[in-house]
Amino acid sequence: MAIKEGIRTGGRSARVQESVHAAVRALLQEQERDSLTVPLIASRAGVTPSTIYRRWGELAALLADVSLARLRPDSAPADTGTLRNDLLAWAEQYLDEMNSEPGRNMMRDFIASGCSSQCATVLRGQLQTILARAVKRGEPAPDADHLLNLIVAPVVYRILFAESAPSLEHMHELVNLSLRR
Known part of the structure; x- marks a missing residue:
């Protein structure tokens, strides 16, 4: 429900x-x-x-x-001055939070309750904030669903179903991949 x-x-x-x-x-x-x-x-x-x-x-x-x-943020994602660095800061924090025991339990709660779409809505909102700043600075920016697919989905899968969570280096690779045109 x-x-x-x-x-x-x-x-x-x-x-x-x-x-x-x-x-x-x-x-x-x-x-x-x-x-x-x-x-x-x-x-x-x-x-x-x-x-x-x-x-x-x-x-x-x-x-x-x-x-x-x-999960709902108390403040906007960090503004580091560039889209890449904003995404790296956000992704590192996301990995740290979701790879913790409370984060793993949170993901399990969403799956068990059928409320995963509400989680995606919160994450999409955070990413849209980052992307809007990038567009305002004149940077080319993908859409939020692209970032959910290339950054968030692999992290969630690896944390919940793989032998180990992604490393920080892997997270950086995912961010870089998401920004390639």
């Missing part, structure tokens, strides 16, 4: 969401994620399990929603 859209942003709804998200984050600090249950989270958040089921449908969707909130 996907994360439900159209949830009001304010009042009780926002308080419930923040309370449940905070409960999940706190519980993940205290215990193994396999031990998390909707009733446990509800108890910590001060809501009923039915509130969680009504809003998120299932535990996997709730975990993906918490991960999605973490």
